[in-house]
Amino acid sequence: MDAKLHKTLTSQFGPPSELIDVGKFVKDVADTIEPTVDPVMSTEDYRVDEITEALSNVWNDPELSAYLCRTQDKSLALIHAATKSGRSRIPKLSEPSANQNTVNELQSKLDEIKLSSWKLSSDAAIFTRPPRTSDRNTLVQIRKSDDTDITDISNEPQAVIIFSVHIPLSWRQSLLTRSSTHAILSSQTLEDLFKVIPCDYDALPEEYITEDGNVGYTVDAPKKDSSGYVICIDEVGYGDGGENDYADKLQQHLKTTNSTLQLRKADTPASATPLSSLSLRINQPYWMLHQGNCEHFIVVEHIRMKDASDPATGFPLTLQITPPQLDMCRACTKTPAIYAITGDIRLGESPCLLCGTCWNVMGSPIEDGVTVISCIKRVGFSS
Template sequence: MNQRIEYALASEFGPSSEIIDLKKFASEAIALSHSVQNLQADQVSIAQECSVADIQSSLTSVWNSPMLSAYLYRSHDIAIASLHGSTSRLAKTRKKSAVASELYKELEDVQRLRANLDSIPLASWKLMSDAALFTRPPRNADYNTLTAIKTSDTDMDAPSDGIDSQVLITFTSHFKVQWRSSVLSKSSQHILMASQTLGDLFEVMPCVSNECPEELLEHGKVVGYKETNGMHGSSGCVIVINGLAYGDGLNEEDYADKLIQHLKITKSTSAIKKARTTIHDTPLSSVSLQINVPYWLLHQGNCEHFIVIDQIRLKHSKDPVTGYPLTLYQAPASLDLCQACTRIPAVWSIVGDVRLEASPCLLCGPCWQSMGEPTNEDEEVLVLPLPKYKLW
């Protein structure tokens, strides 16, 4: 697949759903779930039809064997490497993998497993050569830094009573990549209750723009920065949904007012109007929402996000009772390498040092330590600590 088409498809959303009234959806879905629960006979028949008990023992025995499971992992990696090596785009920049023709001595159990897999009559069981047109190497957005569902660490839990608290909404946040403004990349995914507000969604969204360290001022001049160990709250935002701009309400003239003023100055034909309520006073249940429709969010000056609803459903008995908003996915942060050694991620941003080729210049700890402090006292050098990240 052409790389330009591939990026364009990854930045498209849809097809969009009809406008969903969450309160109506909740009442109708709860009534439907009660009627379905009464059909015990149908549930038993469906469970028997979808049961995999006949193959569960064989699957468990294979995956519990380190030798057989390693063979399956290795066979899958060989197939994927062959597909990646056969694509025209990758063949120009990478050498073809020769692992597919590698011979090795198989044990009897492995030979028996391979024979059983080869005897499966399903035509789509194995990856065909045509699958190379629909495969790609993993990207940064394909990895999840979370090893478990992350609950909210702030007091944002909505009351458990009420029909709104029975509806869960899955949001995905996207941002523009630095090297091409028309390409979007997934940054995080969250689950909120319909009784929670747009402000709860904004507060739980991670963003590197919120990691800028606080300035240290003396006589109105920046003399340094405070080291930050994580994300702090944003100064405000505006969310545009269905032509209404919901501001933060932190000041008399918030982000929504500034957006409307900007549209008037630029004589834009957009019909965006300011909403009567702010993000912290707007429950999700009071907003008409659509699935697979991107909603625009602006904060920290010019940092843009696009929020997309992936799913609207009722709360299941196995869902967490508290801790909402939940974070299901968080993309790993892209770390800049040291500009001196180009091997280790940078931890310092050096501003105003004439010994360096650029200002600011990103350096790792060992490189900055080996340079030592500036010898010229007249130089005003600022050392800015870069944000620290951790896996959850």
Template structure:
């Protein structure tokens, strides 16, 4: 498949669902949970149901393989070899370089590994299709692609919020969880979207809670040092700064942050009137920090527009709406499930390590701005010409959570 078409498809959402009234959904969940508790009956009945639905035998078998370093390494190696072979076949450089070698069958595997492979070959799927028929065949190369940056997750565990939002956990709305994904426009083509982060919120939390937890590089820009209406330097930042304003548009209603007398929602509606747009967007009666998710009717796979920091646009997509499970975390919402790896620029001097400074107006460098790492900027020393107005702008710092 053409790479341009792949990126275009990745920017599409859908099919969309019907609008889900979260308030009614929470009430239905409460009624259903109450009826299920009453219909379970005695402890003997619950025990029999648990035994009938138990998959302990399958779990023990899988954990036996997972806890064996030899068997686990064998499965990893065969899987990685098959995937590498498929990615080699789909590369655009296939004609100029050797294709990845196909997975070769080992001739002298250990006895435990041979037994595992024999079991895999003998297992029937639904007693009809053998597992050998669902392995990755060479024809699967037509439907695979190498991993992109958005396929990797920088989080190794679910990240909880630093401080719990003031939300009663015993409320009906708190028993409904909403999974949302934020997207942003890539800088090289604004018509293409890339996944940025994924979060889980309780329906009792607000749009403001979502905005506060979602990461964005625009919030990490350094603060300017201004004297006599002139920028003379920048302050280093160690974390995310507060946004200067925000508006979220849901169901043709613009929810502002109410930080100023005329917030982003007012400015958006004013802009639409000036440009004589055919849009029917109106300002909502409540601000985003006063609008719980339970008061909205949301659709799954429909992008909702968000604007902040002047012209930084995001699209928020609802992935899932479900009731809270007993194994879900009790506190710490909003949860962060995914965050895209940061795309770091390399130092233009040594081209070996990521840059941490953007140097502006230095005649000794070939470009302005010029991205440099810490050691290169330190070894360069102070500017030789006193008349040169050189600014060293610190680049955003990223953390691995």
């Protein structure tokens, strides 16, 4: 790992926690949990479900939730504009809607809140930043794993480990961006963790050369099996366990490049390594390599016990997927391209990236052998 990347990782993920033995954590918590007794509550206290109900009532009302989003965006933009680094545009609040009374009612309730930290002060600019693409989520609901063998069938106490996956930006490899967030059970293995991570490389269509020397792509071909991977946790490499184990390949590569990095191959392959057998650090980026040189950084966000409110099956869950950043259309250069077209003699290049409108304007291809690949229908990225 070069010094630049090391600096990025340290500044992006913060100091890592102490080592947490996942198996011991589950055992310790399971041994200490006592039957829950309803605490005695005073009339001034609120139960959590009462607060949830009040929040849901507001959040499920499209008019009120839109009002809250707009006012929050505006107050944040005002705070950022007041600072030196502030370049955000101040959004205009739309005209009062027909139901202005309900909005006023909500605002007067919010104004009554006595908590001094409720309203954002100008100091908040230091701790907040404008939204990024990686804060957005293409999923409208939690996605369960559909592999039948990746289900939780045991009633044993388990921990849920929330982890995020980060990839280098295509235009600056030393910067990372979050690509997805997942939840996995402590009884599941590193292979289950690998399988749930979406990657552009897995969705690349198969390439072939036609008789006249043009490059073609097989669209909608069945997904190929993984060509192997290695996950490195504290200088121990967990490989795929295949004939040409990726951990062996990586060790060989380190030897040929005279790297000073010490990497030991783990005693068990990833498929036989449950997370409960590992000791992990929160906020520590763990490195994963596959498809030759495709890198992902896995960061444990938090570890907690599985609760009755968690889904019973379907782990590992996918909680968030960052929307893909699309290249601009080569024809109009204004709209993000959604198609990659190969072998069309009317276009100056192959593949050529086009938006939907520009491709429709082109009409039907005049020759055979034209392939149209959807850039947004990538494996794992369609919700």
